[in-house]
Amino acid sequence: MRIGELAARAGTTTRTLRYYESRGLLPARRGTNGYRSYDEGDLKLLRQIRTLQDFGFDLEETRPFVECLRAGHPQGDSCPASLAVYRRKLDELDALIGELTAVRATIAVRLAAADEPPADEPPLCEMGGQEL
Amino acid sequence: MRIGELAARAGTTTRTLRYYESRGLLPARRGTNGYRSYDEGDLKLLRQIRTLQDFGFDLEETRPFVECLRAGHPQGDSCPASLAVYRRKLDELDALIGELTAVRATIAVRLAAADEPPADEPPLCEMGGQEL
DNA sequence: CGTTGCCCTGACGTTGGCGTCAAGGATTAC
DNA sequence: GTAATCCTTGACGCCAACGTCAGGGCAACG
Numbered sequence A, B: 001m002r003i004g005e006l007a008a009r010a011g012t013t014t015r016t017l018r019y020y021e022s023r024g025l026l027p028a029r030r031g032t033n034g035y036r037s038y039d040e041g042d043l044k045l046l047r048q049i050r051t052l053q054d055f056g057f058d059l060e061e062t063r064p065f066v067e068c069l070r071a072g073h074p075q076g077d078s079c080p081a082s083l084a085v086y087r088r089k090l091d092e093l094d095a096l097i098g099e100l101t102a103v104r105a106t107i108a109v110r111l112a113a114a115d116e117p118p119a120d121e122p123p124l125c126e127m128g129g130q131e132l
Numbered sequence C: 001c002g003t004t005g006c007c008c009t010g011a012c013g014t015t016g017g018c019g020t021c022a023a024g025g026a027t028t029a030c
Numbered sequence D: 001g002t003a004a005t006c007c008t009t010g011a012c013g014c015c016a017a018c019g020t021c022a023g024g025g026c027a028a029c030g
Helices: A005-010 A013-020 A040-055 A059-070 A078-117 B003-010 B014-022 B041-056 B059-070 B078-117
Strands: none
Touching: A005 A013, A005 A040, A013 A040, A013 B003, A040 A059, A040 B078, A059 A078, B003 B014, B003 B059, B014 B041, B041 B059, B059 B078
């Protein structure tokens, strides 16, 4: 399989594959004419990368998963290094979601305060404008 | 007040102020020597910008708030254009938080599945291995 | 009068993950 | 045979919000 077909089968572009190769993530064999040659295993590796990328992983963070697959494991997350990335990502996500939720709440409050300023006298009970 | 003092009082850098000026967001008067000159009002504008930036707003998104203040309103979010940005941001945040939460859940599931694989016999309830 | 410390403009560097040419060689379809 | 497609490498472009020089001016202190 050549680069165009692999790209199409993974729903990506040839540019992306060459980029991954340049990063040492997805090296390719070469045919006699210099064309890159890939097999089904490469497709699996590529799909692993793409899935993680869709999750918001950096390219470098996908490396342990790819190496795990290349080492013969059935799943990219069968290796300790991959699981470590998972855990780190969970922490990052929790932190990020927490920050975003706090910002959301702040904005909601300010919006409510500006949307209904005709409060000459403050109401007795103020509920937070939760809308999530 | 010159650029260095304004930057210090707002907890930012002179480079940042020149950048904002280049974007037309925070223009400055000039002294006879060509030095930029700012007043307390500029500090207020700058603080508005910085606050929104900390919330994750794009620079362009802070413009309505700045113009609102410059128009004489006590708060940057006293104008309709600012409130529209608030609402748009709420929607964006809800969408983003939703996606991140979904990813978080997926990763948590995979991590749990890999952490405890000693399940010789499948549990009664199988959840699909969703691949977002 | 020198030196330190502010200020000026202009311009290139950073980060990630590619997109988009450009100029050419190989393959394939008809 | 030749035109349309594919492939190759190389290199610049993009996006945001600045960081970081480079080279020079103005000001005040001792």
